Amino acid sequence: VQGEGVVAESVRRIEKLLNTTIEFHQLDLLDRPGLENLFKKHTFAAVMHFAGLKAVGESVEQPLRYYKVNLTAAMNLIEVMQTNNVHGTSISIRIPRCSFTYYGRTSSLS
Numbered sequence: 001v002q003g004e005g006v007v008a009e010s011v012r013r014i015e016k017l018l019n020t021t022i023e024f025h026q027l028d029l030l031d032r033p034g035l036e037n038l039f040k041k042h043t044f045a046a047v048m049h050f051a052g053l054k055a056v057g058e059s060v061e062q063p064l065r066y067y068k069v070n071l072t073a074a075m076n077l078i079e080v081m082q083t084n085n086v087h088g089t090s091i092s093i094r095i096p097r098c099s100f101t102y103y104g105r106t107s108s109l110s
Contacts, residue, residue: 014048029073032080039084046088049077 011024023042027034029049052070053059059066081087 029077032076035076035080039080044086047081
């Protein structure tokens with residue numbers, strides 16, 4: 001799930017960082033056949049994956065959705081990368097209810 005213009009801004013920042021233009025494909029990583037087709041059409045040296053759900057409260061209410069989106073999608077990507085001999089990765093996986101987010105006030109953290 002993404003907001004309007006989020007992808008364009010992310011791609012622009014990566015292009016600026018790498019000082020090059022990149023080709024962008026929007027794809028749901030739960031769509032394994034679509035992912036396999038993408039890897040058949042292109043050769044990748046590396047993959048950056050920072051997608052996932054991360055709202056703590058929602059992850060408690062919908063843990064199975066979070067596991068499916070965050071873990072199954074990442075596993076699909078890693079397996080397709082392995083099949084296509086892509087070994088360069090930067091992956092951020094969010095696991096439900098594993099957070100160091102602090103809510104509230106305190107005078108000390110001990």
